[in-house]
Amino acid sequence: MTKQRKTTIASVAFLTVVVLHILGLLFSQKIAFLSKPFLITTLVIIYLVAVEKPNFWYVSALFFSFWGDVLLLFKNQFFIYGLASFLLAHIFYIKITVSFIKKVNFQKILVACLPFVVFLFSFLFVIMDNLGEMKVPVIIYGIVISSFGAVSFLNYTQEKNTASLWLFLGTIIFIISDSLIALHKFYEPKQFYSITIMLTYIVAQYLICKAIIAITSEQD
Numbered sequence: 001m002t003k004q005r006k007t008t009i010a011s012v013a014f015l016t017v018v019v020l021h022i023l024g025l026l027f028s029q030k031i032a033f034l035s036k037p038f039l040i041t042t043l044v045i046i047y048l049v050a051v052e053k054p055n056f057w058y059v060s061a062l063f064f065s066f067w068g069d070v071l072l073l074f075k076n077q078f079f080i081y082g083l084a085s086f087l088l089a090h091i092f093y094i095k096i097t098v099s100f101i102k103k104v105n106f107q108k109i110l111v112a113c114l115p116f117v118v119f120l121f122s123f124l125f126v127i128m129d130n131l132g133e134m135k136v137p138v139i140i141y142g143i144v145i146s147s148f149g150a151v152s153f154l155n156y157t158q159e160k161n162t163a164s165l166w167l168f169l170g171t172i173i174f175i176i177s178d179s180l181i182a183l184h185k186f187y188e189p190k191q192f193y194s195i196t197i198m199l200t201y202i203v204a205q206y207l208i209c210k211a212i213i214a215i216t217s218e219q220d
Contacts, residue, residue: 037066086141087140116146123142155168
């Protein structure tokens with residue numbers, strides 16, 4: 001079986017799980033619960049069959065994303081542990097993205113960081129009064145994911161190719177997804193957030209996966 005055929009089969013499996021999960025969110029919480037762990041599982045398979053030499057740090061990021069998904073299934077009971085898992089995933093994403101950046105100077109770093117610093121302070125201002133004992137973990141998480149946004153933006157301004165665009169868009173959509181989680185939990189809970197959070201999360205992870213595959217293929 002060719003690599004392309006394996007990738008296609010894995011992609012169909014991923015899409016099937018995505019559809020099942022979204023339908024579960026709409027109509028059956030049991031289906032949503034059971035299908036969620038398979039989102040990252042099938043995405044890992046897509047990545048592993050698409051590349052010759054898997055990136056250890058990316059596989060690690062997906063590993064902690066998987067555990068983040070599983071832990072957040074239990075709502076408030078394991079929320080802090082789910083947050084910690086995704087924190088580690090984002091740190092690995094930052095490490096990977098930094099490895100793609102070839103030349104930097106202070107001015108470029110400042111330009112890349114500025115919009116994310118503004119966003120982070122603005123967003124924290126909105127939710128800060130409701131964070132309680134979660135204030136420090138949420139601030140740390142916000143700094144890390146904003147850093148991921150900054151380095152992916154910096155990478156895109158240097159490369160400006162399809163893969164770096166996918167990575168940047170995936171990062172932005174990931175930030176949107178995490179921001180919706182924070183709004184839902186710490187500011188104003190709304191029913192439609194659950195579907196929007198998962199849709200943006202799935203798209204973000206898929207775009208990042210496509211970017212890593214494309215960049216890895218170019219380097220081989």
